[in-house]
Structures are given as structure tokens and as C-alpha cells.
Amino acid sequence: MKSPLFSLNSHADEFSKDEPLQHNINGSGVNETETDLPQDQETNIFPVEVFPQTVQEIIAATNESLQYPADFIGSSLLYALSIAIGNTHRAEVKKGWVESSVLYLAIVARAGTNKSHPLSFALQPIVDQDRKSYSLYEQQRRDYEKMVNLPKKERQDQAIDETVKPHWQKYLISDFTPEALAEVHKFNKRGIGVYVDELAGWFKNFNRYNKGSEMEFWLSQWSGRPINIDRKTGEPIFIPLPFISVAGTMQNGILNELAKENRTQNGFIDRILFVIPDNIRKEYWSETELPPDISERWKAIIHKLLSLSVPIDDTGNPSPIVLMFKPEAKQALIEWQRFNTDQSNKADNETLSGIFSKMETYVARFALILELLQYACNESDKQAIGLRAVHGAILLVEYFKRSAEKVNSILQNASPLDKHPADKQIVYNALPDTFTTEQGLQIVVRLGMKERTFKRFLNDKGLFCRTSRGEYEKLI
Numbered sequence: 001m002k003s004p005l006f007s008l009n010s011h012a013d014e015f016s017k018d019e020p021l022q023h024n025i026n027g028s029g030v031n032e033t034e035t036d037l038p039q040d041q042e043t044n045i046f047p048v049e050v051f052p053q054t055v056q057e058i059i060a061a062t063n064e065s066l067q068y069p070a071d072f073i074g075s076s077l078l079y080a081l082s083i084a085i086g087n088t089h090r091a092e093v094k095k096g097w098v099e100s101s102v103l104y105l106a107i108v109a110r111a112g113t114n115k116s117h118p119l120s121f122a123l124q125p126i127v128d129q130d131r132k133s134y135s136l137y138e139q140q141r142r143d144y145e146k147m148v149n150l151p152k153k154e155r156q157d158q159a160i161d162e163t164v165k166p167h168w169q170k171y172l173i174s175d176f177t178p179e180a181l182a183e184v185h186k187f188n189k190r191g192i193g194v195y196v197d198e199l200a201g202w203f204k205n206f207n208r209y210n211k212g213s214e215m216e217f218w219l220s221q222w223s224g225r226p227i228n229i230d231r232k233t234g235e236p237i238f239i240p241l242p243f244i245s246v247a248g249t250m251q252n253g254i255l256n257e258l259a260k261e262n263r264t265q266n267g268f269i270d271r272i273l274f275v276i277p278d279n280i281r282k283e284y285w286s287e288t289e290l291p292p293d294i295s296e297r298w299k300a301i302i303h304k305l306l307s308l309s310v311p312i313d314d315t316g317n318p319s320p321i322v323l324m325f326k327p328e329a330k331q332a333l334i335e336w337q338r339f340n341t342d343q344s345n346k347a348d349n350e351t352l353s354g355i356f357s358k359m360e361t362y363v364a365r366f367a368l369i370l371e372l373l374q375y376a377c378n379e380s381d382k383q384a385i386g387l388r389a390v391h392g393a394i395l396l397v398e399y400f401k402r403s404a405e406k407v408n409s410i411l412q413n414a415s416p417l418d419k420h421p422a423d424k425q426i427v428y429n430a431l432p433d434t435f436t437t438e439q440g441l442q443i444v445v446r447l448g449m450k451e452r453t454f455k456r457f458l459n460d461k462g463l464f465c466r467t468s469r470g471e472y473e474k475l476i
């Protein structure tokens with residue numbers, strides 16, 4: 001009988017060819033002995049060994065010099081790779097099921113622990129590309145305005161045809177609504193990345209304009225469903241093959257905000273890859289400078305992927321190159337799926353079961369990213385997705401599964417009060433155990449809360465019980 005191609009205890013051999021670096025990286029160690037992923041493992045170590053050697057060296061150098069935790073820089077690099085790949089390639093799991101490299105990523109830690117800087121480092125080559133394209137757009141816009149302001153006769157004399165208004169083709173966007181985002185995506189069919197430094201602002205604004213519509217938009221975009229927007233003013237927008245990756249940071253206390261408005265029930269949280277390392281802390285400054293070649297090496301990797309063209313079909317829309325899985329890679333994927341299915345069926349609650357199920361999508365996406373990363377590092381011809389990429393993808397999804405379990409535990413054990421902002425928590429703690437509406441108003445007005453806000457607050461049945469007309473009791 002053939003030995004299985006997938007085993008949680010057998011990945012180290014696959015990566016031994018890369019000679020993983022012997023570094024202990026702050027916040028998450030680089031240690032090849034941790035690749036067997038025992039189920040009772042107390043700490044969740046980011047699997048740096050899934051990356052090619054040159055990327056491992058980038059992670060180690062940024063950790064040593066800039067104190068980037070391996071979890072933060074490793075996941076940030078994956079996000080930048082996702083955007084750089086965009087609509088150039090997709091992975092075919094089976095006939096009728098293809099996956100892009102779209103990621104929804106949340107880096108979670110308290111303030112001062114270097115959450116944002118790793119994302120900035122990873123995205124810098126793409127920011128530079130946007131800066132160059134904006135400079136080109138500015139020149140094209142000036143030329144366009146100069147031509148359209150010419151008298152008709154002068155345009156005819158110079159044989160100037162009707163000019164097309166230029167548009168800035170950019171990759172990254174931070175401040176957006178679905179309509180504005182679609183407008184940007186319309187002119188960059190390769191795909192775009194949404195980077196929100198404080199991710200709470202992203203989901204808090206979901207119902208800013210039309211209740212529930214933005215939530216549905218982001219649920220759909222994770223699955224790559226077409227964007228179809230009919231506008232009251234202007235032309236309609238139709239993007240048949242969208243590509244929108246999302247990443248950002250948040251503090252631990254904001255996690256409870258994420259669970260509001262049914263987001264744990266509708267599958268939204270299931271789609272987010274949480275990076276929430278154990279025992280993360282603020283580090284002392286390092287006296288070690290970042291070697292100059294580190295940024296250049298990362299820039300070269302991203303530029304090689306950005307140089308890949310997006311195939312266009314006869315309708316003018318993207319037609320990505322589809323990569324199949326090599327037979328042994330496909331078999332390892334199937335064996336892991338069986339293991340994951342058993343875990344999903346045995347999960348303690350429906351939320352965890354849903355999270356495990358979504359990881360079957362992410363394992364294919366990570367395999368695609370890792371195969372194309374190997375290509376960018378001159379270690380693959382990208383003709384098909386191999387066993388090495390699949391093994392790496394499995395290690396990544398197992399890491400993110402444990403992170404999701406940690407987040408789920410935090411949300412399950414949260415007090416109903418934790419879901420409210422700090423000002424409401426202060427008000428709640430200031431109220432006596434029993435009070436009348438009038439007594440409560442006297443207290444909350446002094447604390448700066450408006451009367452109508454307080455009366456809405458009293459409707460929270462997890463915090464208050466109305467014992468009789470105008471009289472309330474606190475429940476926690």
C-alpha cells in the first residue's frame with residue numbers, strides 16, 4: 001500500500017531542500033521541527049519554511065533589524081503576492097472549480113507591536129508602481145486637457161482625432177465604497193488590493209448607505225462573483241471577473257465589534273484569515289540595520305509577478321491562465337480534505353465547522369500563490385501546481401485554522417458588554433444594579449451620552465432587563 005502524500009507529521013522532509021534558516025524569530029519562531037503541527041501544540045507558529053530560501057531570509061532580516069514578528073511579515077508578504085498575481089492565473093481544483101489568489105487578511109495585536117509596518121514593507125513595490133502610474137496619468141491628463149481645449153479648426157488642422165480621457169490604473173485603494181471601488185477596478189482589470197490600516201473602519205461602514213448591501217458585496221467578492229452596479233447618474237458598471245484582496249490591522253479589543261450585525265452567522269468572519277500570534281509583545285529597538293539588498297530582493301520578486309500579462313478574451317475581459325495540480329499534489333490535497341472534513345464534522349460549534357470548510361478554498365489559493373512565488377524565485381516553470389506548493393498551503397491553512405479557533409474562543413467567551421464601545425462600557429459600569437429611566441438619564445447625561453442613545457442602549461436584552469414600566473435591572 002502506498003504511503004499517504006498528506007500527513008500532518010510529514011511535511012518537514014518536503015521543505016528540507018530549502019535548508020530552513022536557523023533563526024528564532026521574535027513573536028513566531030522559524031524552526032523546522034515545528035512543521036509536524038501536533039494537535040495539542042500550545043503555541044501557533046507561523047510556518048516560515050513554506051517560502052523559498054530568499055523569502056525566508058527577507059523575513060529573518062526584517063525581524064532582526066525592524067522587529068517584524070514572523071506572523072506579521074509572513075502574512076503581509078502573502079497578501080502582496082496575492083495582489084501581484086491578480087487575474088493572471090487561477091488554480092483548477094476540479095472541473096468547474098477554479099480559485100484565484102484573493103485573500104481577506106486581518107492582523108490582530110495590541111498597539112505598538114508592529115502590526116502596520118510589515119504590511120507597508122510588503123506593499124512598497126506595489127505602492128511604487130502606483131506612484132509611477134500616477135505620474136504617467138498626470139502627464140496624459142495634461143495632454144488630454146490641452147487637446148480638448150483646442151478650437152475645433154485647430155484640432156482638424158493638426159489631424160487630432162477624438163481623444164480618450166485617461167484614467168489612473170492603480171492597484172491599491174484604502175478609502176472606498178463599493179461603487180467607487182468598482183470604478184477603479186473597471187480600469188485595472190488585473191485586480192486591486194484594499195489596504196485598511198484600521199480594519200474596524202472597513203466593516204463598521206458596511207451599512208453606511210444601504211443596510212446590508214455592502215456586507216453582501218464583500219461576501220460576493222470573496223467568491224469572485226461579477227460586479228453589476230446600476231447607477232442613478234453615470235454609466236452602469238459590469239465587471240465579470242473581479243479580483244479584490246483585502247488586508248488590514250486591528251487591536252484585540254475590536255474583535256468583538258467584528259462579531260456584531262450577524263457577521264458570525266452569515267459566514268463573513270469565516271472568510272477572514274486572522275493573524276493573532278501568542279505572546280506578542282513590543283520589542284526593544286535593534287541596532288542592526290536592514291541590509292540594502294533585502295528590499296531590492298523583495299522588489300524583484302513582486303516586479304516579476306507584476307510583469308506577467310493578463311490574458312484578455314474576445315470580449316475584452318480577463319481570461320486567466322488556469323494551472324492544474326500535478327497528480328501527486330492533487331492526491332495530497334484530497335487526503336488533506338478528508339482530514340479537514342473529519343475535523344469540520346467534529347467541530348464544537350457551527351462557526352468552527354464553517355471556518356474549517358472555508359479553509360478548503362484557501363488551501364487552493366495558497367497553493368497557487370506559493371507556486372507562483374516559486375516561479376518568481378526561479379524555482380518553478382509555473383506549468384502546474386506541485387506537491388511542494390500544496391504541502392506549504394496545507395501548513396498555512398493549519399496555522400490559520402488554529403488562529404481562527406483562537407478568535408472563535410475569544411468571541412464565544414466575550415461578555416455582552418465587550419461588544420460595545422468604551423463610552424458605553426463606562427456608562428454601564430456607572431449605572432446602579434437597579435434604576436429608573438430618570439435616574440439613569442441623570443447619570444448618563446453627566447457622562448456625555450445623549451438621551452436617545454441611552455434609550456436605544458436600554459434595548460440591549462443581554463445587558464438590561466425591564467422589570468416594570470420605566471424600571472430596569474442590570475444583568476451583568
